[in-house]
Amino acid sequence: xxxxxxxxxxxxxxxxxxxxxxxxxxxxxxxxxxxxxxxxxxxxxxxxxxxxxxxxxxxxxxxxxxxxxxxxxxxxxxxxxxxxxxxxxxxxxxxxxxxxxxxxx
Amino acid sequence: xxxxxxxxxxxxxxxxxxxxxxxxxxxxxxxxxxxxxxxxxxxxxxxxxxxxxxxxxxxxxxxxxxxxxxxxxxxxxxxxxxxxxxxxxxxxxxxxxxxxxxxxxxxxxxxxxxxxxxxxxxxxxxxxxxxxxxxxxxxxxxxxxxxxxxxxxxxxxxxxxxxxxxxxxxxxxxxxxxxxxxxxxxxxxxxxxxxxxxxxxxxxxxxxxxxxxxxxxxxxxxxxxxxxxxxxxxxxxxxxxxxxxxxxxxxxxxxxxxxxxxxxxxxxxxxxxxxxxxxxxxxxxxxxxxxxxxxxxxxxxxxxxxxxxxxxxxxxxxxxxxxxxxxxxxxxxxxxxxxxxxxxxxxxxxxxxxxxxxxxxxxxxxxxxxxxxxxxxxxxxxxxxxxxxxxxxxxxxxxxxxxxxxxxxxxxxxxxxxxxxxxxxxxxxxxxxxxxxxxxxxxxxxxxxxxxxxxxxxxxxxxxxxxxxxxxxxxxxxxxxxxxxxxxxxxxxxxxxxxxxxxxxxxxxxxxxxxxxxxxxxxxxxxxxxxxxxxxxxxxxxxxxxxxxxxxxxxxxxxxxxxxxxxxxxxxxxxxxxxxxxxxxxxxxxxxxxxxxxxxxxxxxxxxxxxxxxxxxxxxxxxxxxxxxxxxxxxxxxxxx
Numbered sequence: 001x002x003x004x005x006x007x008x009x010x011x012x013x014x015x016x017x018x019x020x021x022x023x024x025x026x027x028x029x030x031x032x033x034x035x036x037x038x039x040x041x042x043x044x045x046x047x048x049x050x051x052x053x054x055x056x057x058x059x060x061x062x063x064x065x066x067x068x069x070x071x072x073x074x075x076x077x078x079x080x081x082x083x084x085x086x087x088x089x090x091x092x093x094x095x096x097x098x099x100x101x102x103x104x105x
Numbered sequence: 106x107x108x109x110x111x112x113x114x115x116x117x118x119x120x121x122x123x124x125x126x127x128x129x130x131x132x133x134x135x136x137x138x139x140x141x142x143x144x145x146x147x148x149x150x151x152x153x154x155x156x157x158x159x160x161x162x163x164x165x166x167x168x169x170x171x172x173x174x175x176x177x178x179x180x181x182x183x184x185x186x187x188x189x190x191x192x193x194x195x196x197x198x199x200x201x202x203x204x205x206x207x208x209x210x211x212x213x214x215x216x217x218x219x220x221x222x223x224x225x226x227x228x229x230x231x232x233x234x235x236x237x238x239x240x241x242x243x244x245x246x247x248x249x250x251x252x253x254x255x256x257x258x259x260x261x262x263x264x265x266x267x268x269x270x271x272x273x274x275x276x277x278x279x280x281x282x283x284x285x286x287x288x289x290x291x292x293x294x295x296x297x298x299x300x301x302x303x304x305x306x307x308x309x310x311x312x313x314x315x316x317x318x319x320x321x322x323x324x325x326x327x328x329x330x331x332x333x334x335x336x337x338x339x340x341x342x343x344x345x346x347x348x349x350x351x352x353x354x355x356x357x358x359x360x361x362x363x364x365x366x367x368x369x370x371x372x373x374x375x376x377x378x379x380x381x382x383x384x385x386x387x388x389x390x391x392x393x394x395x396x397x398x399x400x401x402x403x404x405x406x407x408x409x410x411x412x413x414x415x416x417x418x419x420x421x422x423x424x425x426x427x428x429x430x431x432x433x434x435x436x437x438x439x440x441x442x443x444x445x446x447x448x449x450x451x452x453x454x455x456x457x458x459x460x461x462x463x464x465x466x467x468x469x470x471x472x473x474x475x476x477x478x479x480x481x482x483x484x485x486x487x488x489x490x491x492x493x494x495x496x497x498x499x500x501x502x503x504x505x506x507x508x509x510x511x512x513x514x515x516x517x518x519x520x521x522x523x524x525x526x527x528x529x530x531x532x533x534x535x536x537x538x539x540x541x542x543x544x545x546x547x548x549x550x551x552x553x554x555x556x557x558x559x560x561x562x563x564x565x566x567x568x569x570x571x572x573x574x575x576x577x578x579x580x581x582x583x584x585x586x587x588x589x590x591x592x593x594x595x596x597x598x599x600x601x602x603x604x605x606x607x608x609x610x611x612x613x614x615x616x617x618x619x620x621x622x623x624x625x626x627x628x629x630x631x632x633x634x635x636x637x638x639x640x641x642x643x644x645x646x647x648x649x650x651x652x653x654x655x656x657x658x659x660x661x662x663x664x665x666x667x668x669x670x671x672x673x674x675x676x677x678x679x680x681x682x683x684x685x686x687x688x689x690x691x692x693x694x695x696x697x698x699x700x701x702x703x704x705x706x707x708x709x710x711x712x713x714x715x716x717x718x719x720x721x722x723x724x725x726x727x728x729x730x731x732x733x734x735x736x737x738x739x740x741x742x743x744x745x746x
Contacts, residue, residue, distance in 0.1 A: 101721075
């Protein structure tokens with residue numbers, strides 16, 4: 001049954017995931033939720049990598065490796081982001097993005 | 106390698122002294138500075154004497170001609186494959202003679218300054234500048250090429266500027282230093298043009314090949330001429346203008362009287378004995394070129410020299426500032442040297458003027474330095490520059506009086522003293538070739554004797570004003586140089602100068618020209634006698650004379666209003682019609698454009714700064730929307746192609 005899944009189906013899923021991420025990033029005010037949205041976008045891209053590799057070039061593994069890379073980097077990025085968020089919380093006593101608007105002209 | 110390799114020490118040691126003192130001038134005690142500076146210059150003096158001994162006596166002329174050596178040489182600046190600027194030391198007759206002049210006077214002035222500047226806060230600074238000057242001047246006289254002489258020409262100008270403005274808290278000193286620098290710098294512009302024109306056509310900077318008459322045929326000097334002058338004449342006249350600026354020739358002499366604002370030892374070293382004769386030295390250096398390539402340029406040198414000599418002597422008669430009388434006397438005597446060069450020809454007996462000019466340069470350096478140092482001692486003792494407030498000093502300052510009298514006799518051409526011999530040679534040379542110059546110089550000889558003895562009688566005889574503190578002879582440090590220089594002022598006249606210095610390198614046998622000597626002696630005695638009658642005892646004769654020639658007196662007293670002419674030209678013509686429009690253009694057009702650019706940027710930034718709201722999600726939204734729009738455009742573009 002899963003053999004019937006085509007590249008197009010996978011791309012539809014990943015696109016949906018990506019734009020859910022974008023939507024979340026633009027609308028949610030909580031920094032943690034925004035971070036989760038970013039992760040969603042990253043993983044949508046990961047799905048694309050794996051799907052293109054599997055369907056178009058099954059003879060090599062480049063896409064797989066890229067996906068692994070992205071996972072590792074996403075982990076590192078998440079830890080940095082969490083640290084920043086903790087820093088922000090200590091400074092502003094809030095993790096609402098609207099309270100953190102000091103970086104302007 | 107050659108025997109004169111060590112001559113690089115001569116300029117290098119004072120440079121070292123300058124660096125050591127200037128970097129420690131807040132730290133060194135006065136005694137240490139004095140010992141260091143005098144020691145360094147003393148060492149240089151010894152090396153110079155050794156060089157002279159080796160050059161003139163140990164080596165001597167080769168085949169009857171004094172050779173020219175490059176003692177030390179290195180490439181300083183490479184400007185491409187064919188052009189490079191060298192630095193080095195040139196050893197020939199004129200440079201070795203100048204070494205002796207510069208180091209002797211410099212050493213005397215160093216010793217004298219220890220006493221003279223003793224209570225001055227700027228003691229260390231003063232000695233550092235003296236070292237800098239000695240370095241520059243020594244490098245100038247030993248320059249191997251035209252560019253080196255130009256570089257050090259500017260450096261002596263800088264040292265002169267620094268030392269004239271030594272009392273920088275005094276506005277008049279600051280003004281004088283600026284004036285000196287600007288006037289000489291203005292003249293140096295022509296010097297540079299002359300160098301470039303000459304080098305372009307001759308193809309070498311090097312003095313030895315430039316001044317060798319055997320090379321003249323190979324120089325490419327054809328080409329169009331300006332104002333009906335040939336290329337070498339134009340180039341050499343331009344170079345002479347540079348020399349005239351440094352040597353205070355009319356009409357560029359205006360800076361030298363004002364330069365007397367500097368301390369007296371500086372006037373003695375720079376503005377009497379060494380730097381101001383650099384112009385004479387420059388013409389002498391290129392003498393072969395002047396004499397053989399462009400006699401008309403050399404004639405101009407002679408006439409300018411003779412006129413300046415007369416002009417300055419007339420002014421000197423009327424001045425009442427001690428040092429200014431000496432300054433105009435210096436201008437007059439340098440005019441004498443220039444005239445001596447101008448009436449000379451190249452080679453043999455005809456080259457008498459050249460040798461006489463160098464001789465006069467040598468003797469003049471000694472007695473004029475002595476006069477200035479004596480003036481310094483007097484001013485130190487009575488605390489005024491005006492000779493009206495002096496008089497009767499012979500009773501209080503015995504040694505100063507005697508040495509000053511010797512120098513005055515020497516400059517007046519009293520038989521038996523150095524000035525007599527050198528002046529006699531110049532007058533003889535002028536008599537042989539140019540009657541106009543000859544009569545001018547003869548009149549100057551009389552005037553010189555008159556104004557120098559006027560000065561002498563007014564200061565050391567005449568009425569004695571009331572002195573608050575009894576003046577007295579200065580201390581040993583100041584007296585010893587006076588005595589040494591007085592001895593030199595007597596003895597240097599007996600050097601058989603033609604044996605050592607001549608236009609073409611062959612020793613020249615000179616003898617005293619008795620008829621000339623009698624005439625010039627009579628003329629100078631007349632001057633001395635007149636001064637004796639008018640000024641030895643207080644009388645109203647000078648006042649009556651002034652009244653009977655009041656117009657002439659007023660003109661001479663005001664230096665023939667040359668300064669006013671300069672002021673008029675600069676203020677009312679150059680400033681009003683050139684500088685001010687340029688300044689307006691700069692302020693309104695150039696600055697205006699820049700200000701407009703700045704204004705537009707600032708205003709636009711204020712208008713759009715609201716975009717930087719600090720709201721992260723607004724940025725992200727703009728970013729995502731832009732990506733979407735660009736992607737849509739891309740897709741649309743790809744589909745349509």
